[in-house]
C-alpha cells in the first residue's frame with residue numbers, strides 16, 4: 217500500500233513537474249513572442265520618428281510629438297497628419313531675392329521679425345537713417361540688417377535715394393514734408409506723413425467715360441485707374457445702380473487753393489480732418505476719385521456710405537482694384553474722417569487683400585504696431 221502510494225505519489229509528482237515544465241516553456245514562448253512584438257513595435261515607432269524628423273525642422277514640435285506618443289500611439293498618428301508641415305518664415309516661403317544696397321526710411325518706423333504686418337516688432341529705426349538692405353521678398357517687404365539682426369520693413373516706407381523734403385506753409389501750418397520716391401507706383405502711399413512733390417504731375421491722365429455729377433470739375437485720372445473706374449461703374453449699372461464721378465486728379469496748386477479756402481472758413485485744425493494739405497492729397501496721384509449718387513444729391517457726405525450705391529461700392533470696389541481709402545473707425549490711423557465717397561485705385565491684388573483683411577494701407581504695410 218505504502219509502495220503503491222509512493223508510486224502513485226511519484227507518478228503524480230512527475231506529472232505535476234511535467235505540467236510545470238510545460239507551463240514554463242509556454243511562458244517562455246509567450247515572453248519571447250511578447251519580446252518580438254515589443255521590438256517590432258519599437259522599430260516601427262522609431263521609423264515613424266524618423267519620418268517626423270524629416271518633415272519637421274522644429275525641435276520643439278518633435279518633442280511634443282514624442283510626448284504624445286508615450287501616452288497613446290494611435291491618437292498621435294492622427295495628429296501627425298494634421299500637424300503643420302513646415303514652420304518657415306513667410307519671407308522664406310515667398311522667396312527672397314538677395315540685394316546689397318543702402319536704403320533710407322521715409323519715416324521713423326518699426327522693423328519686424330518677418331515680412332508681414334503681423335510679425336513681431338523687433339525695434340524702431342529713425343527716419344532718414346541709412347540702413348543696409350539685403351533682400352526683397354516677393355510681397356514687397358525688404359530685408360534689412362540692423363543691430364546685427366535681420367529684420368523686415370515694407371518698401372512703401374523705404375527710399376533708395378536720400379530722403380528729400382519740402383517745407384510748406386507758415387506759422388501754425390508750417391511743416392517739413394517727406395517726399396515719396398515712387399509717386400507713380402499704383403500702391404504708393406500718400407498721407408499726412410508722406411507727400412508728393414509740388415512738381416509731380418502724372419503723365420497719362422485721361423477722362424474716364426462715366427456719368428458725372430453736375431458740379432464735377434476735376435474729371436481726369438491716370439489711364440489704368442480710369443479704365444478700372446469705367447469697369448466699376450459699368451458693373452454697378454448692371455446691378456441697377458447709377459454711380460456718379462465727381463472729383464479725380466487735382467494738381468498741387470489746385471489742392472493748395474482748396475485747402476487755404478477751407479482753413480479760412482473752418483480754421484486750420486478742423487480743415488485738416490477733412491482736407492489735405494498740398495502734396496498730401498491722394499487726388500494728386502491721379503489714382504483717387506470721389507464718387508457719389510443721386511440718392512445723396514451728388515454730394516460728398518458720410519450718408520453715401522449707407523445708401524444702396526455706397527454699400528455696393530464698399531462690397532465690390534476691390535473687384536476692380538479700388539479701396540475705400542478712409543474707412544469708418546480708422547480715423548486714428550488714416551488721419552481722416554470716414555469718407556465712403558473717396559475711392560483709391562491700388563490694383564486688384566492689393567485691393568482684395570485690404571478688403572479681406574479690413575486693413576488700411578498703413579496697417580497692411582506695417583506702419584501701425
Ligand SMILES: [Zn+2]
Pocket residue numbers: 499504505506557558559
Ligand atoms: Zn477725395
